[in-house]
Amino acid sequence: MTAPPTTVDLPAVRRAMWRAVLDGDAHGACDVVFPLLDGGLDAEVVLLDVIAKVQAKVGVEWAANRVSVAQEHAASAVNDRVITAVLHHPAARVEDPGRRGRVTVACVDQEWHALPARLLAEVLHLRGWRVDFLGAQVPTPHLIRHVHRTGPLAVALSSSIPTRLPVAHAAISACQATGVPVLVGGAAFGPDGRYARQFGADAWAPDAREAAGILERGLPPTGMETARQAIEDLPHLGDQEFTMVVGTARQLVKQTMVDLEDRIPALRAYTEEQRHHTAEDIAHLVDFLAASLYTDDPELFTRFITWMASILTARGVPATVLRPTLDLLGGQLRDFPRAGHHVERARRALTTAAPAPATSGSQDAV
Amino acid sequence: MPGSERTPADPGRTRPRRSATWAEAPYPVVVADRAGAVVESNDAALTLLPRLRPGAPLDDTVPGWLAASHARLTTPTGDRDDVPAALPGPRAGTGEPVEGMVGDRSFGAHATRRGDGDVVWWLVETTDVRLAEATLAEERRRTSLLAEASNTLLASLNLERCTEATARLAVQHLADAAIVVGPPDGRSLTVTSCATGHPVTRRLVRAEPDIVPGLREALEGFPPVPSRWIDPAALPDWASAEGFTGPVGSVVVTPLPGHGVSAGALVLLRHGDHARFSQSEEVFARLFAARAGAALSAARMYGEQAAITATLTRELLPPTLTQVNGVEFAGGYRAAAAHERVGGDFFDVHAGGDASAETLAVIGDVCGKGLDAAVLTGKIRNTLHALLPLADDHERLLNLLNGALLTTEHARFATLALASVRRDGGQVLLRLTSAGHPPPLLVRADGRVETAATHGTLVGALPTVRASTAETVLQPGETCLMFTDGITEARGGPLGEEMFGEARLRRALGECAGLPAEAVVERVQMLATSWVDSHRHDDMAVVAITAPRHAHLSAVDGHTRGRYTA
Numbered sequence: 001m002t003a004p005p006t007t008v009d010l011p012a013v014r015r016a017m018w019r020a021v022l023d024g025d026a027h028g029a030c031d032v033v034f035p036l037l038d039g040g041l042d043a044e045v046v047l048l049d050v051i052a053k054v055q056a057k058v059g060v061e062w063a064a065n066r067v068s069v070a071q072e073h074a075a076s077a078v079n080d081r082v083i084t085a086v087l088h089h090p091a092a093r094v095e096d097p098g099r100r101g102r103v104t105v106a107c108v109d110q111e112w113h114a115l116p117a118r119l120l121a122e123v124l125h126l127r128g129w130r131v132d133f134l135g136a137q138v139p140t141p142h143l144i145r146h147v148h149r150t151g152p153l154a155v156a157l158s159s160s161i162p163t164r165l166p167v168a169h170a171a172i173s174a175c176q177a178t179g180v181p182v183l184v185g186g187a188a189f190g191p192d193g194r195y196a197r198q199f200g201a202d203a204w205a206p207d208a209r210e211a212a213g214i215l216e217r218g219l220p221p222t223g224m225e226t227a228r229q230a231i232e233d234l235p236h237l238g239d240q241e242f243t244m245v246v247g248t249a250r251q252l253v254k255q256t257m258v259d260l261e262d263r264i265p266a267l268r269a270y271t272e273e274q275r276h277h278t279a280e281d282i283a284h285l286v287d288f289l290a291a292s293l294y295t296d297d298p299e300l301f302t303r304f305i306t307w308m309a310s311i312l313t314a315r316g317v318p319a320t321v322l323r324p325t326l327d328l329l330g331g332q333l334r335d336f337p338r339a340g341h342h343v344e345r346a347r348r349a350l351t352t353a354a355p356a357p358a359t360s361g362s363q364d365a366v
Numbered sequence: 367m368p369g370s371e372r373t374p375a376d377p378g379r380t381r382p383r384r385s386a387t388w389a390e391a392p393y394p395v396v397v398a399d400r401a402g403a404v405v406e407s408n409d410a411a412l413t414l415l416p417r418l419r420p421g422a423p424l425d426d427t428v429p430g431w432l433a434a435s436h437a438r439l440t441t442p443t444g445d446r447d448d449v450p451a452a453l454p455g456p457r458a459g460t461g462e463p464v465e466g467m468v469g470d471r472s473f474g475a476h477a478t479r480r481g482d483g484d485v486v487w488w489l490v491e492t493t494d495v496r497l498a499e500a501t502l503a504e505e506r507r508r509t510s511l512l513a514e515a516s517n518t519l520l521a522s523l524n525l526e527r528c529t530e531a532t533a534r535l536a537v538q539h540l541a542d543a544a545i546v547v548g549p550p551d552g553r554s555l556t557v558t559s560c561a562t563g564h565p566v567t568r569r570l571v572r573a574e575p576d577i578v579p580g581l582r583e584a585l586e587g588f589p590p591v592p593s594r595w596i597d598p599a600a601l602p603d604w605a606s607a608e609g610f611t612g613p614v615g616s617v618v619v620t621p622l623p624g625h626g627v628s629a630g631a632l633v634l635l636r637h638g639d640h641a642r643f644s645q646s647e648e649v650f651a652r653l654f655a656a657r658a659g660a661a662l663s664a665a666r667m668y669g670e671q672a673a674i675t676a677t678l679t680r681e682l683l684p685p686t687l688t689q690v691n692g693v694e695f696a697g698g699y700r701a702a703a704a705h706e707r708v709g710g711d712f713f714d715v716h717a718g719g720d721a722s723a724e725t726l727a728v729i730g731d732v733c734g735k736g737l738d739a740a741v742l743t744g745k746i747r748n749t750l751h752a753l754l755p756l757a758d759d760h761e762r763l764l765n766l767l768n769g770a771l772l773t774t775e776h777a778r779f780a781t782l783a784l785a786s787v788r789r790d791g792g793q794v795l796l797r798l799t800s801a802g803h804p805p806p807l808l809v810r811a812d813g814r815v816e817t818a819a820t821h822g823t824l825v826g827a828l829p830t831v832r833a834s835t836a837e838t839v840l841q842p843g844e845t846c847l848m849f850t851d852g853i854t855e856a857r858g859g860p861l862g863e864e865m866f867g868e869a870r871l872r873r874a875l876g877e878c879a880g881l882p883a884e885a886v887v888e889r890v891q892m893l894a895t896s897w898v899d900s901h902r903h904d905d906m907a908v909v910a911i912t913a914p915r916h917a918h919l920s921a922v923d924g925h926t927r928g929r930y931t932a
Contacts, residue, residue, distance in 0.1 A: 024882055025916050070877040073885035073892075080884065110899075112892045137700075137895065142707065149672045151524035179521040179531065250862040257861075273873075276860070283860035 008041055010049055017054050022067065024074045026081040033086060043092035044126055048208055051079050051086075052119050063307075065314040076115050083122060098130030103215060104152040106134035106143055108159045108168040116186060117158035120208040124156075127212055140171045147178050154181050154202075154219050156211060159188035162195075162304070163287040166230070166294050169199045173228050176200070181219035185211055195295050200233050234296065241336045242293040245286065252332055253283045259328045264321065281308070282325060289329070289342060298342040305346040323350060394473075394489040397480070398424050400440045402433065405484050414468055414489070431466035432475055432487065439477055439485055465492065472496045508650055511539050515654060519661035523668040526558075526568065532622075532632065532658040533560040540651055541634035543610040546622070546658075548630045550575055550585060557604055564609030571604045575631075578605050580619035584631035590652065593618045593643045598635075605633060613638040618648055620655040624663030632658065682708040682740045684907070687883075691721040692789040694912040696883035698891040702735050702852075702905045709905035710739030711850045714747050716754055724786040724797075726750075726757045729848040729909050731803065732780045739905075742778050746771070760784050760799035764822070764831040771826035779826035783848045787911055794840040794913040801825050801833050804854065807872065808838060809845040809886070813879045815872040818846070840913040843880040852906035853890065858898040866897045883912035 013032060020028035033046050058075045061067045067075075086092060105121040107114055114136035121133035132150060134143065147155060155175045159168045165188055175182045181202035189196040193204030202219050205211035231237045245252070257279055261267045270278065285308070292301035309322055330343040388395045394411035396418065398404055404427055407418045417427045424433040439461075463474035468489075476488040518531045529546050536544035537560045548556035555573055560566040576582040579600050580591035598614035606614075615638035622629040632655050636643065643651070684699040701709040710732040718725045728750055732739045749770045756763050764782065771780070781802035788795045798806050802824025808816040822833025840846060849871070856866040874893050878886045887910045894906055 024880060024885075026882070027916055068877065070881055070885070070889065073878075073889045074881045076888065077882040077885035081882075110895070112888070112895075145672070148523040148668060149676075151522065151527045177521060178523070179518065179527060250860075253860050279860040 008036060008039075010045075013050055014053055014057075017050055018057060021054055021058070021075045021078045022071060024078055026078045026085075029078055029082045030085050033082065034089065037086065037089045037091040041091070043086055043089065044123055046086055047083065047119050047122055047126075051082060052116070052208070055079050055115050063311055063314065065311075076113075079115060080118070083118060087122060087125075092126060094126055094128060097125070097128065100128045100130075100216070101153045102130040102132070102150060103154050103156060104132045104134065104143070104146060104150065105156045106138040106158070107136045108157055108164055108171050109137050109139050110164050110167060111159050111161065111186075112136050113158075113160045113186075116160065116208070117156070120156060120158070120185070120211055123208045123212055124215065127216070129215070140167070140174055143171060144174050144178065147175055147180055152180060154183055154215055156183045156185065156215070157201075158186045159184070160186045162188045162190075162291045162295075162300055163284075164188055165195055165199075165291050169230055169233070169294075172199050172201050173230070173233075176202070177228070179221055181221060183211055183214055183219065190297075190300070194297070198233060198295060200228065234294065236296040236338070237294070239338060241338045242290060244336065245290045245293060245333070245339060249283070249286045249290070252286050252329065253279055255332055256282050256325060256328050259331075260321070260325060263324050263328070278321075282329075284308075285325065285329070289339065292342050293339055296338070298345040301342045302346045302349045306349055309350060323347065326350070388486075388488075393491075396424075396428065396432075396487045396489070397484050398436055398487065399484050402437055402440065411489070429466055429468055431464065435464045435475065435477070436485060436487070440483075463490070508653075511535075512653060512657060515539075515657055516661075519658055520664075523665050525662065525665040525669050528662050528665040529556075529558045529630075530560075530566040530568070532662065533558050533566050535658075536560075536632060536634060536651075536654065537562055540647070540654065541618070542637050543607040543635040545605055545607060545633040545635070546630055547575070547578075547581060547585065547633065549624075549628050559607035561607035561610035564607065567608050569604075573602065573604065577602050578619065578633065579617075581631055581633070584619050584621040585628050587621055587623065587628050590618075590620050590648075593648055601635075606635070610635060615639065616642040618643050618651055620648075620651050622655050622659035622662060624659050625667070627663075629659040629662040629666065679708055679740070682712075682744050684713060685715065687713075687715050687909070689914075690715060690717045690725050690787075691723075692914065693725065693787050693794050694883035694914055695725075695727060695909065696887040696912075697909045698887040698907070700852075700891065700895060700903075700906045702903060706736060708740035708743075709736060710734050710743060711852060711905035711907035712740075712743035712747060713848070713907050713909045714750065715909075716751065716757075718788065721789060724757065724788045726754060727785040727787060727848065727909060727911060728782060729803070729850060729907055730780050730782040731850045731852075731905070731907075733778050735905065739778070742780070745774070746780055746782075757784075757786055760786070760797065760835045761822075761831065761833045764799070764801050764825055764833055768825045768828075768831045772829070779824050781824045783820075785846060785848060785911060789913070792842050792913070794844075794911070796838050796840060796846055796911070797835050798838065798846070799833050799835040801831055804849060804851055804868075805836075806846050806848045807875060808840070809847065809875045809878050811841055811843050811879050813876045815875045840911070842913050843915040844913050845875075845878065845881070845883065845886050846911040847875060847886060847890070847908065848911070849890070849908045850904075850906060852904035853894045853908060856894050856898045856903050856906070858903075866894055880915055881912075882914075883910040886910040886912065 013036065016032045017029055020032055033050060037043060037046060055075065058067060058072050062069065062072050103124060105117050105124065107117050118133060121131045125131045132146065132152065134146060157168060157171055168184065168188060172182045172184065183203040183205060184196045184201045185205045189204055193206065196204035203214045205214055288304040289301055292298060305322065326343055326347045330340055333339040333343065389408045391408060392410055394408065394414045396404065396407045396411050402424050404418055404420055404422050404424060406420055412418055415428055419427065424436055461477060463476045465472065465474050471491060471493045473489045474492050476490065478486045480486060515535050518535060519528060522528050522531065533544045533546050543559065543561040545557060545559040553572055555571045555575065557571050558566060558568045575585050579596045583591055593616055596617045596619060598617050601614060601617065614635050616636045618634040620632045622632055634651060684697060687695040687697040689695065695715050697713050699711065701707055713729040716726045730743065730746060732742045732746070746767065749767055753763050753766055756766065783803040783806055784799045785806065786797040798818040798820050799822060800820045801822040805820050806818045808818060810816065818836045818838065820834055820836040823831050825831055854866055854868050854871055857863055871890065874889060878889055887908050890908050
């Protein structure tokens with residue numbers, strides 16, 4: 001892989017690209033990167049140092065309420081088109097494609113952020129792998145069927161949202177049970193990939209370059225052919241707290257809504273849509289609590305709460321509603337010591353810490 | 367042994383004192399003095415060690431391990447570093463027995479000390495116990511190997527991976543090199559080979575199986591040819607493995623029995639200096655081969671079935687939509703069941719011959735779910751394709767389709783929405799018709815969401831279809847969204863059991879003005895799937911038709927490679 005020529009001002013390229021992407025202008029975006037490819041810039045640099053960076057910026061800007069969700073989708077669509085165009089450029093021609101062997105790249109089920117996985121798939125393609133890219137939200141049965149049918153040397157799984165961790169864990173174990181090693185990436189696995197290790201993944205990569213490097217060095221066949229159950233990796237699941245919180249999530253949300261209206265009378269004046277948004281936020285919060293119980297990492301829930309506080313602040317919604325919500329949730333989970341501990345940790349973080357900069361959470365790229 | 371330090375045996379003590387009861391004992395007993403000379407022994411000992419003579423040094427008459435133990439026992443500890451330390455030394459009278467071989471039998475030697483300082487060695491034969499223990503250990507090893515082999519072999523339903531696992535396991539546990547020969551396919555053989563410490567390699571060889579002695583028999587399922595009948599020198603070059611060097615000492619060729627037919631054959635090689643395969647090893651190789659054969663056979667059957675399914679469903683999968691004649695098209699599909707990829711919803715885009723001709727987009731919903739419904743969607747899609755030239759009149763097209771559906775024995779009906787699309791300058795002209803289907807929604811540039819004014823009856827139920835067609839224009843950045851009721855009727859939400867509903871869909875679309883078609887589809891799909899979350903849902907399909915905001919006629923192909931390649 002070549003380093004970007006010194007003549008290319010990548011930050012300037014990214015700024016130009018950002019304007020085109022935000023404008024939904026795929027042609028304009030192509031006009032930014034094509035001259036660079038014509039000038040001999042490595043296609044991988046365009047994919048990872050321009051497109052991936054721009055996409056990551058979309059997430060940051062969304063968190064800061066400077067772009068809308070719709071613009072975020074538009075940006076992904078434009079980036080997706082630009083990637084396709086870049087790959088048709090002569091600079092992206094691959095010598096002896098597929099020479100390194102076959103790998104599968106997929107997002108775990110319910111994972112919508114396909115772009116990081118697609119970028120990895122294209123980088124691997126450029127580096128000489130035969131890549132089956134299965135796209136966003138791949139149900140685990142599809143993935144396994146594909147693995148049986150094609151016998152890849154490795155499976156690369158992407159997940160950005162921690163609430164999908166149980167699904168990701170199941171997918172990892174299922175792939176390994178077929179004898180195929182699994183490389184994982186994405187913000188869901190924690191800043192240092194700690195959940196990847198916890199789930200027994202064969203490797204974790206913080207970005208696409210590292211992932212490609214790991215695959216090039218080779219992952220040994222996993223040797224975990226006997227299917228593991230989640231509890232063997234996560235003995236704390238034996239206390240049933242995760243199971244109970246997931247099983248009663250809807251009731252928890254309903255009860256918290258009712259109690260919250262008692263405590264904050266202003267809520268009663270909310271429109272149907274506003275109430276709905278509040279219910280969605282609480283449901284999200286319960287989902288993250290479940291994920292934090294699943295991994296037995298109270299930090300996961302605390303990170304989410306401080307991130308949510310910063311998101312709400314950025315949108316001019318008073319984050320003051322978070323504290324009472326946590327109080328009420330903690331009250332309902334009185335009989336669950338581990339859940340209570342996680343909620344209490346988050347509550348304390350909310351009081352002591354200033355809102356964290358809105359860079360982590362659901363929007364990070366692989 | 368410091369024999370020179372030994373005092374000559376006292377002649378008076380060479381006389382056997384066989385008054386002791388042990389003289390008649392069925393166990394060999396040897397008495398030796400502190401100097402390491404034999405004092406006396408019984409008949410059993412003489413039978414075992416015929417060179418025993420009173421006065422003779424132990425070194426010359428008993429195996430070294432026993433002489434060494436005796437020396438260690440009779441020497442004060444601390445100054446005897448010339449005694450092999452590997453032998454456990456008994457302490458006087460109380461020590462552990464020493465184990466050792468006499469010829470091909472094994473004995474435990476127990477020492478007791480007599481008052482005069484002589485040591486009495488009692489030899490207890492342990493040959494049977496040792497053999498039983500060795501057999502038990504071997505059986506355990508084999509059982510655990512077979513269990514491991516089953517786990518490994520059953521893990522993958524991929525024939526290549528399963529074959530590699532067979533070769534690797536065989537090398538780990540049975541031989542120095544292993545070659546798995548697949549069932550003959552035409553005139554070539556698939557040869558997967560592996561040698562100790564080397565990776566598995568796979569290649570095709572043009573050869574007849576009878577070039578390897580016993581291979582044809584194995585591939586045809588005859589009983590295996592005994593190893594000793596196979597001349598290693600007769601092996602062709604390909605019947606070896608990368609990294610296996612030196613002459614072949616012995617060969618075993620074992621059938622891999624499949625389900626009714628041969629799953630191939632396993633050839634095991636050992637180096638010239640490595641022991642030949644014993645009969646029990648050959649039997650064990652067959653046990654292993656039986657498991658491997660069953661797994662390979664299952665993998666082959668799965669592969670064949672999967673290929674058939676893939677071929678049959680290829681035509682039923684939703685197509686990947688791209689830009690056509692200057693108009694953006696994007697589609698998204700999610701089948702009701704996680705394990706299925708096709709269902710009763712479908713969509714298609716039939717491109718017009720050129721930019722001036724209309725492109726026909728269709729979305730539909732067949733009653734029912736799963737493969738049965740999918741087969742009917744295939745029929746409808748084919749029929750519509752054939753009726754394309756008549757697409758200028760939607761109602762007539764629907765009636766022709768209706769007639770075709772009524773005459774088939776499938777007692778099913780379908781709802782459809784049709785869109786004839788043509789770009790005119792920066793605008794996109796649309797003719798929209800709904801036949802019992804939710805009418806398409808139009809997302810205007812200012813964020814208003816309109817319902818297309820089209821109504822009609824479903825197809826495949828009544829003798830005629832009545833439908834009205836709405837005409838409209840999309841300005842740059844505007845989108846026409848066609849969807850199935852799987853989206854609007856999705857149940858879930860934060861409180862559960864609530865319907866997603868058209869109002870929520872319209873609200874979401876209100877934020878989608880100016881977005882590319884793929885972004886609108888992604889937004890709608892994401893909202894609907896996160897709404898249902900883990901709840902059960904119906905098939906969901908959505909198609910967006912968008913007038914590009916940026917008036918380039920040449921398309922940047924937004925097609926997402928391989929989204930449906932699974």
